[in-house]
Amino acid sequence: MSNVDVKNSLRxxxxKxxxxxxxxxxxxxxxxxxLWVVVGLFRWIDGFLPNLINSLFPDLLEKDAAGNLRSLPGLGFIVVIALVLLVGWISSLFVVGRLVTLLDTVLEKTPGIKFIYSSVKDFLEAFAGNKKKFDKPVLVNVDGADVWRIGFITQQSSEEFGLHNHVTxxxxxxxxISGITYFVPKEKIKSLPDISAADAMKYTVSGGVTDVE
Known part of the structure; x- marks a missing residue:
């Protein structure tokens, strides 16, 4: 093999x-x-919460043999969940929403950051945001005749790619946790109106082991 072939193979x-x-x-x-946000919040809250409770209610918490305050099991987790809910509620307000939108625009236009940020944002919104994508389970024929796969319609039109009768x-x-994106003709898709998106996803990921209710 020549040096040129070696360089091309290496490239x-x-x-890849x-x-x-x-x-x-x-x-x-x-x-x-x-995970980083949730664990960080839990450790931060779990660190100062016993001292805060002790200052407000001195007789509520007991101390261990070393004299350290014992934490209440599960209280830190509840506070973290409540804090996340509070942030979600505040971010839905008009003024804060405009600031979040402005920050979102800046991050999406920042070189180097926009690729990772937009990918993370789209991925999360596809599951739980206002732009849910994995909520329309279907049967799709992308192999041989009468061979079907479970999929999720993410775009109702593929005209941007010159495919006028296809969906994504x-x-x-x-x-x-991986998958494949297909452009499929509409006639090769069967909707699953009686199966929830969660059941369809669990059935697929488990290899058909999970029962569908």
Whole structure:
């Protein structure tokens, strides 16, 4: 093999590694950010909450053998959930909502940050935001005749790609957090109106082991 062939093979290999790296970031970033925020909040609140309660109600908390205040089991978790709900409610107000929108616009236009930020944002909103995407389970025929996969319609139109009679369908993999995006003709899709999106996703990810109610 010549040096040119070696360099080309190495370039293709490095390009593939870079692609896998960014795909991994897109998958792991929402999970990592969520865990980091929740665990950080829990540790922060669990650190000062016993002292705060002791200053307000001196006889409520007991002390251990070392003289440290004992925390109330589960109280820190409840406070974290309440704090997240409070932030969600405040962010829905008009003035704060405008500030959040402004910050969102700035982050989406910042070079280097916009790729990760927009990917994380779209991924989270697809599951739980105002732009839910994985809420329309369907059967989609992308293999041989009478062979169907469970998928989710993410876009009702694919005209931007020159496909006027196609919809965009995301097909998740079993026992994985990955999947494939297909452009599928509408006649190769069957809706599943009697199956919830959660049941369809669990059935697919579990490899058909989970029962569908």
């Amino acid at each position: 293709v290999y490095l390009k 590694l870079l692609q896998y790296f960014f795909q991994g970031m897109i998958v792991l970033a929402p999970i990592g950010i969520t 369908v995301y097909v998740p993999h079993s026992y994985a």
